[in-house]
Amino acid sequence: MPDSELLIPNYFKLNTRLNYFLSMLRIGLTGGIGSGKTMVAKLFGILGIPVYYADDKAKHLMNTNKELKSAIIQHFGNDAYKKGELDRKYLASIVFNDKEKLELLNSLIHPVTIRDAEEWMNRQTTPYVIKEAALLFESGAAEHLDFVIGVYAPQHIRIKRVMDRDHLPEEEIMKRISRQINEEMKMKLCNFVIVNNDQQLVLPQVIELDKKFREMSTQ
Numbered sequence: 001m002p003d004s005e006l007l008i009p010n011y012f013k014l015n016t017r018l019n020y021f022l023s024m025l026r027i028g029l030t031g032g033i034g035s036g037k038t039m040v041a042k043l044f045g046i047l048g049i050p051v052y053y054a055d056d057k058a059k060h061l062m063n064t065n066k067e068l069k070s071a072i073i074q075h076f077g078n079d080a081y082k083k084g085e086l087d088r089k090y091l092a093s094i095v096f097n098d099k100e101k102l103e104l105l106n107s108l109i110h111p112v113t114i115r116d117a118e119e120w121m122n123r124q125t126t127p128y129v130i131k132e133a134a135l136l137f138e139s140g141a142a143e144h145l146d147f148v149i150g151v152y153a154p155q156h157i158r159i160k161r162v163m164d165r166d167h168l169p170e171e172e173i174m175k176r177i178s179r180q181i182n183e184e185m186k187m188k189l190c191n192f193v194i195v196n197n198d199q200q201l202v203l204p205q206v207i208e209l210d211k212k213f214r215e216m217s218t219q
């Protein structure tokens with residue numbers, strides 16, 4: 001997909017939260033593995049915007065939310081927790097090569113995280129907030145948001161970044177990429193796209209969107 005096409009904001013894909021023009025905007029931020037969404041989220045954070053890091057929060061909720069804990073134990077057994085703490089290795093070994101089990105686990109986690117994010121958003125008082133998550137569309141979370149920003153980087157760059165960051169072999173990263181929805185397709189679902197391809201500067205793109213959202217919000 002040409003970069004110029006990615007940069008066209010799609011105002012026609014607005015969600016229908018009726019009061020979006022009256023209050024604080026809820027903005028999603030997503031992208032494939034290694035696209036740079038966490039880095040972009042941190043830039044919004046520097047501009048004073050609160051960020052909900054959904055993937056980190058989900059990990060926390062798996063250890064602290066009673067309802068979620070008992071649902072995980074019910075479906076994955078007592079071994080899913082060791083001394084009350086999630087046994088991530090055990091759970092990963094179950095879901096790693098079993099798509100249905102992975103989907104089941106996600107179906108338990110996503111509603112709890114979406115609810116937690118809603119409560120968090122309701123407590124914020126800024127013109128807009130950001131919810132950063134790898135699976136915004138797949139989890140249904142995008143339906144609760146006013147706009148979604150996609151962070152785009154070509155696959156070879158994403159692979160190199162994750163290899164450098166996590167010291168993982170290329171095959172392992174490719175496996176993870178193959179489990180996510182196609183990046184170009186994901187970007188088409190987004191209202192705005194930030195290109196993070198090591199050629200275009202990211203900060204001006206973030207500043208431009210920040211200005212736009214502040215103008216749109218009446219909070």
Ligand code: ATP
Pocket residue numbers: 031032033034035036037038039040134161162165196198202
């Ligand atoms: P994941 O889904 O795996 O968590 P992510 O989309 O959140 O990935 P980041 O963690 O933000 O991606 O970025 C991946 C790695 O690439 C990080 O080490 C980050 O510092 C680096 N990185 C991202 N964008 C850039 C950039 N424009 N210039 C240099 N390094 C970058």
